[in-house]
Amino acid sequence: MKDPDCxxxxxxxxxxxDRELPAREMAVVSDQIRSCDTCRSMYxxxxLLARSLSTSFVDSPFGESFVSRSRERFGSAGLGESSGGGLRTIRGGTKLLLGYRAFSLLRSRRALGIAAMLLLVPAIIAIGLLVGSRREQSLGGLRVTGRDEVGVRVAGSSSEVVFIQPQPGSSGFQAGRxxxxxxxxxLSLTLGTGDGGRDPAARLDVAGPARFSxxxxxxxxxxxxxxxxxxLRARVSPRGAGxxxxxSSGGLHQARVIGTVFVLSARDGAxxxxxxEGLVGFxxxxxxxxxxxxxxxxxGAGTVTLAAAGGLSGIAPAAGAGESGREEPGTSAASSPAADTPSAGAPGKARPAAGKVPETLRDQLDRPANPRGE
Amino acid sequence: MLAEDREYVERVLAGEPEVFEQLVRKYNRLGGSIAYGVLSDFHLAEDVVQDAFIRAFEALAGLKEPARFRFWFAGIVKRRSIDVLRQRKTPRMRAASLEAGAADDGEGQALGATISSDSRRPDQSSDGSQLDAAVHAERRRQVLKCISGLDEDDRMVVSLKHMEGMSYKEIAELMELSVSAVESRLFRARKVLRKQLAAALKLDSPES
Structure with a gap:
């Protein structure tokens, strides 16, 4: 109902x-949206408009794909070619020369920069440790396989991008990026390292092109x-109580897992x-x-799709997946208020038909899921 | 961030041109947002941004404040976009005819086709998912056409916000506007878009 104080x-x-309010006001407005019908409707x-606007740019030709596509054109213009000193040769005979004055200034600026860095490094490290401890919790081992780099940025930031080089070793996966x-x-994430020979909590394989956080x-x-x-494809160990x-996908849908193996695909709002294996609340x-x-x-349920508007499609007529899932008491799906909604699963049936698994994902992830990430 | 840009620029100028790719990675979305804001066309915007990077690389020695590469590059993209717009000699408000229910022009069809081909679902084995994909592609096309109909500055604010995910402050710095001016432009643009897209997005409730 309409809040009279709204x-x-x-x-x-x-x-x-747009997350442009101070934290305290964010909380006030959040409460208001929950309690006031008018506010909620407005929100x-x-x-929905904000999501539609952002989604409309999803297929823009920018991002990492732009870098890949541009290499050839940039290469023909001499970008990326290494040569010594302040002289770079542009392919095709053109030469780009740095003026002596500009170069000298740059050198002096570099010296100043180095001195400043020597002073700033301890402070930056201290700040980084403080910030990192709060917002960059390492969740587990991360491995990148493939021919390209993976771009990483802090969630909500548009500029702080770093890149992970594909290499055999693994590094830490940072939450909030x-x-x-x-x-x-x-990108393969082994969540948790396992305990006393137990399987890790989960293994996720996210196949590009994709964005994940x-x-x-x-x-x-x-x-x-x-x-x-x-x-993405996930193998999740059974969850304990609590x-x-x-x-979640695109802020619209969510899969809640109770010890299972599943493939999730987010495209075009669906x-x-x-x-x-197992059972997934969707x-x-x-x-x-x-x-x-x-x-x-x-x-056995095949591929079930939730459209942006929330409509389901692809559900097998047979219901009752509950028997096949290793549902644990206290898990999110079990405790969901809608947990008694019709089920899409078909216990005891064969694995989904190969044709229903996304082909591109199958191409990239068609290997046995190894819970140890090896 | 600014210190990082300075380091990249100085390393390029000191003989490591391959480092320039870091700047390309970091700022191609930003360039794309600006170029799309001016041109309303992803393909042209991509060309312009590539061209702007080449020009930036060639003119890097003349950059007085390497730490401000971002703003300098944004200026190159904007100027280059405006040049391209003039060369095309095409009214940039072509898409404004959307409101009048005009039929697709060639550009609109090309854009729609691009989105459709770019957004192929890997599991389009069923008619239902193909239909979903087509519906979403059509909706994105409608949204983009409505964005195209905005005033150039409003369009740029919208693309910087929704394509690049910048904050009001970041947009204000880049466009040399006040934060309140950015907010006003965003608010106005979204109000227009909401009105135009009400039917497509099934928006029933009043905004204010």
Whole structure:
């Protein structure tokens, strides 16, 4: 109902959606959206528009793919060719010379820069440790395979991008960062390292082109990933009481997992789920992030798709996946208020038909899921 | 970030031109947002951004403040975009005819076709998923056409916000506007877009 004290305006709601309000005001507006029908309605319309605007740029030719496509053109212009000193040769006979004066200035600037760096490095390290301890929690081992690099940036930032070189070793996966995975590359995350010979909590393989991130404060026990676009395959160990494993896609849908192997695909606002083992709760996210389960999906259900508007398709007529899932008490799906919604799974049936698994994902991930990430 | 840019620039100038690729990675989305804001065309925007990087590389020695590469590069992209727009001699508000329900022009069809081909789902084995993909592609095309109909500065603010994900402050710095001016432009542009897209997005509730 309409809150008589409501003073929310469209402008305030936009600042809320754009995360431009101070933390305290964000919380106030969030409460207001929950309690006031008028505010909620306004918020839902504006959030939908914001998502539609952002989604409309998803297929823009920029990002890592731009770099790949541009290499040839840049190469023909001499970019990327290494040569000594302040002289670079542009292919085709053109030469680019640095003026002596400019070069001298640069050299002096570099000296100043080095001195400043010597003073600043301890401070930067200290700040980095402080910030890193709060927002860059390492969740587990990360391995990148493929021919390209993976771009990584802090969630919410548009500029702080670093790149991971594909190499045999693994590095730490940082929560709260956005991983931009180009085509032909797979990012494998082994969540947790296992304990006393136990399997790790989960293994995720995200096949490019894809973008993937996690909540900054998620943990191995309560993992919340966000498949912004692309495909991923997950093998999740059974969750204990109070533990959860959730993957949201595009802020619209969510798969909640109870010890299982599944493939998730996010494209064009729709999310497709194929479950190979176990049981997965599959539902929609409200504007305030509340989860409503639409169905449970088990092996044999084929590929189930949730459209942007929340409509389900591809559900096998036979229901009752609950028997095949290793559902643990206290897990998120089991405790979901919508847990008794019709199930899509078909217990005891064969694995989904090969044709229903996304081909590109199969091409890149068609190998036995190894819980140790080897 | 600024110190990082300075380091990249200085390393390129000191004989490591391959380091320039880091700047390309870092700023191609930004360039794309600006070029799209001016040109309303992804393909042209891509060409312009590639060209702008080449020009930036060639003129790098003349950059007085390497730490401000971002702003300098943004200026190159914008100027180059405006040049291309003039060369085309095409009214940039072609898409404004959308409101009048005009039929697709060639550009619109090309854009729609591009989105469709770029957004192929790997599992389009069923008619349902193909239909979903087609519906979403059509919706994106409609949204882009409406964005194309905005005033150039409003369009750029929208693309910097929704394509590059910049904050009001970052957009303000880049466009040399006040934060409140950026917010006003965004608010106005979204209001227009909301009105135009109300039917397509099934937006029922009033905005204010």
């Amino acid at each position: 003073n929310c305006s469209s402008e305030v709601i936009w600042r809320y959606i 839902e319309g504006q959030a 956005v991983y931009d995975i180009p085509a032909g590359t797979t 996690t909540d900054p404060d998620c943990t191995v026990s309560n993992f919340h990933g966000n498949l912004i676009s692309g495909d 533990e959860s494993f959730r993957i 999310t497709s789920l194929t479950v190979e 539902g929609v996210l409200g504007e305030t992030g509340d989860y409503t389960e639409k169905t449970k999906v088990g092996p």
